[in-house]
Amino acid sequence: MVPFLMLIALAGVQLGLVAYCGEQAGTAARTAARTAALPDPDGGVAAGRQAGQDAVSDWLTATIGFPQNDEATIKAEASVRVPSVLPGVHLFGPVSRTATMPKEDTTP
Template sequence: MRRPGSGTRRLAGARVPVRVRGRGRDHGSAAVEYLGFLPLLLLVALAGVQLGLAAYAAQQAGTAARAAARTAAQRERADGAEQAGRAAVSAWVAQRSTIGGTGGCPGDAVTVTVTVTIPSVFPGVDAFGPVHRSATMPCDESN
């Protein structure tokens, strides 16, 4: 009885057994190649998530700075500027942020600076550090 994947071929008048190439020898090679490439795929995916977190933190810092500056520019509400800045962003961003320059309007304009610490996807690696955003608003002249 012949085995699958084998056959005979005539070579110079004699029959020589020949093994026909088939799927029998390649079982599992794609899985091994995938497992070897999987750590690189995970690293690239985590780097993409880290960049997304950095961009989101920067956007939220700008939003908090504008909200706090807008509130600080109103003389009757200047004391609630820090609270307005924290209320304008996500809870996890508000926990990681510091808001400075919310003292009210001593002059023609008020500037508020917000610093947000960017969380790291990789434990123990602080690749980006904090992000700083500032906003300046003219003082409300209604009073």
């Protein structure tokens, strides 16, 4: 009975990690888009990518991309790899989230 209960507990922890990584990916995407939408020197794609990576927990790694940009908006996509509670067993792929922000208007 104990091995079965341990398997259930590990499955619960793994699902919690998936949800947490999804939340972190959303935070990274929003932060990256918000920062990239700022005018230079505070904003831009490079600053947005760095801000998105800095927004996630230290033990997670976020990959930030900017698939669609136009004159009015900027879209950021963040992907976070889900760690596994069982070494060598990876049941879940990376979790991705996107965010779109309007570019800041700098006209006087």
